[in-house]
Amino acid sequence: MSRVAVLGGGSFGRALAIQVARSGRVVTLWSRQPRDPAHANVRSTTRIAEVGQAELVFVAAPSIHIDGLAQEVGHYLDGTHLLVHVSRGLIGSDLTTLTQRLRSSTPCRRVGVLAGPLVARALAEGEPGGAIVGSLFPEVTEAVREAIGGPTMRIYGTSDVVGVEIASAMVGLFALGIGYAQGRGFGPATTAMLATRGMAEAMRVGVACGATERTFSGLAGFGDLMAAVAGDGRPESLFGRALAEGLPLPEAAARAGAFVEGAGIAAQVTAFAERHGLEAPISAGMAALLSGRASGSAVLAQLMSRPVRGE
Amino acid sequence: MKLLPTKPLRLPRLRTYVPAPTDPKIFWFNSERDDIVNDVVRRILERYQSDEDIELCLNDAAYNEIRRHEARTDEGAKNRLEYWRGIVRRLSRMSSEGRQETLRECATKMAYDVAGNFDPRVYKFAAKAVPGLLTAVMNPSSVMRSLLDSGARLDELVAAQGPIEKLRNLQRKGTIVLAPTHCSNLDSIAIAWVLLREGLSPVVYGAGKNLFSNPIISFFMHNLGAYRVDRRIKATLYKDVLKSYSSVMIERGYHSLFFPGGTRSRSGAIERRLKLGLAGSGIDAFSRNHSRGIKRPVYFVPATINYALVLEAETLIDDHLKEAGRHRYIIEDDEFSRVERWISFFSRFRALESACVIRFGEPMDPFGNRVDDEGRSLAPDGRTIDPMTYVTRRGQAVVDHARDAAYTRELGESIAHSYGVETVAMPTQLLAHVIFRRMVRATPGLDLFARLRHRGDIAIPVEELAADLGNTRDALLGLEQRGRIHVDALLRRESPMRILERCLATWDGYHLRPVAKIVSGSVLAEDPNLLLYYANRLRGFAVELSGANEADRAAARDIEVMELRT
Incomplete structure (x- = not known):
């Protein structure tokens, strides 16, 4: 049976490793600090060269570390490896996706992204659920299905890679926003409004990057956002709620318990939308809120006073 | 023009040409042509195996061919019409073997129609005469002098840039697939001339059948290894034959050329949306060879062709603005066919130093990796890596069409990126x-x-x-x-x-x-x-x-x- 490796020992990386191990596979879990394996089939290591032994490699690291990590692990990879990242991040204001970065910094071409309503806790506990793999290569989707699919996990596939990556990143941002709104005491109508108009915004940005609209109504878009709204306890929601309580950014980040990409995404998407003449008022409002340029009520008032047009 | 034969002319063969070991691969083409056609036909038969597939394929071919020939009035068309109508009539009553045989017959016919010819005599003649002739056209007042120091003026007018020494080396290590930008019918002539001058091997390429309507150009093209692409034939079978043909050629080590933009850029902009059918055949050839243990590398070489004046500029931009590009896919009455435009075109260049700059980009393997001077693929960190790993799954080199289609898309992005920086x-x-x-x-x-x-x-x-x-x-x-x-x-x-x-x-x-x-x-x-x-x-x-x-x-x-x- 082919080997699987997970790069990154954060909560999500560990949960993925356990999910793989549960199906009886041996999985290598690499992180900078030694980790407790947590399962008999998980081999924990700090030597990155060991990752090269695997066929399928999950990259579970924040986007800010992806360049360095890709270069480091790239020394031990070649064309046979399948690379799949799980990040909600994008790079720079031209919204370079992480699969693009993995392709340019490693020799690997068979790359993909894993997204959808996946949270560490549900994964680790084996709760029934599903996820989506975006990859041009059917064999990447198959490999992920073999590795983590099973009686509790359905893995879908799509070739709209950029769609999955943009949807996933923007859902991370809106989950933060919805967490904030819920923390401020707003009810389901406000949440629904944020979610729906948010996805319309995500779709515009996605299509400008070459994505297909349909992807945004699937697992990577609305599916994922529904789990956040329903309160799956993901770090983005916790982060938003902490902000609503008035905690400063560093403390809110600490409360989230994992790196939250959403904060950076708001500013990146806003810059991208401005340059391409797209409307992205929710991202712009979130960027203003997160940078401290505007209060929550000011952002809300601004959003509600925009002219209304056909949906 | 209509009275001229539609079949390209070949010179009579007096004695068999025996290629020297140092001759480029293309010199072997004629002795391999039947094998190549057989390879193509075998691949078509592999592709259409079930009775239903064959029936669908033949019906599609017959439908498209009948429609095409009905619009024509000449004798040849009448015969072809009868032929295809006969197939439609018989198809439903045919046995399995009969269908296979019919498919083989159609594919063979198409493959021979596509296949070119390579005549070393024509090649040697062209090598000597073309620079002189082109120079003479450019500067009619000094025909004699131009003919005497043939090429000197043309050398100045058509500049070549890029890693040419490296390309000379790589053409001995593997198969080169040139992928230039396309804005003029002169492109193929300019490229052919630069390859010759720079000591690079000639390439085979698929030329639109409309280029063959000029008997002189047709003669040279056909006898220098170009294969004919008839864009009027819409049958899927024909497209499969074309793809298989170019794949088989690359597989057998013939250096090839294709224009990823498909047709000439109508707007004058650098192509960004590429048609990658033929790049796909390069990848297909690579994985087929490797799955059989033949480790011949394939190198893709993007190139930009930059003109100060574009011969067909007026027709192209008008066509673009009329948004008629799709309907007038084949423009037959453009400046390319008018001799006086050629002369004024070339004579204008005297005001400039380089009328045309052909710039070769960095060669890459079929997976977009840079290659070193020895033709080894390089990872982003500069390590050499084995390109075979890209077609390997669980230790086996395999042919996988879905995978290769994905590689083709990514290769297209790498080529488009290269066009940008090599402009x-x-x-x-x-x-x-x-x-x-x-x-x-x-x-x-x-x-x-x-x-x-x-x-x-x-x-x-x-x-x-x-x-x-x-x-x-x-x-x-x-x-x-x-x-x-x-x-x-x-x-x-x-x-x-x-x-x-x-x-x-x-x-x-x-x-x-x-x-x-x-x-x-x-x-x-x-x-x-x-x-x-x-x-x-x-x-x-x-x-x-x-x-x-x-x-x-x-x-x-x-x-x-x-x-x-x-």
């Missing part, structure tokens, strides 16, 4: 860009077509335009330093005023309408369409070239978002 900005393109930006500035808020109606009523004082040109040139040189584009030598060196004069002189008298002219100290934008055509080449850089002037910046932003299909 050589020509003087006429920059001048047109600057004038066009002024036109946009002078017509704020208008759409493209409204702007293009401003024929001759936008005047820019010569000094002002020269200053603009100088500043934009500096911005362009800045981009060149950052490795984003290349700049033609004349454009780099001359004063803006001199560039302006030379460009106007180059345009003047070649294009039927003046592109721009000087009237009482001002440059008049006479032909907005042609200005747009030449300006489009630099369109993607508009904002970066626009400098600090806010009006220019706004115009440049407009230019970048102009709705244009390339």
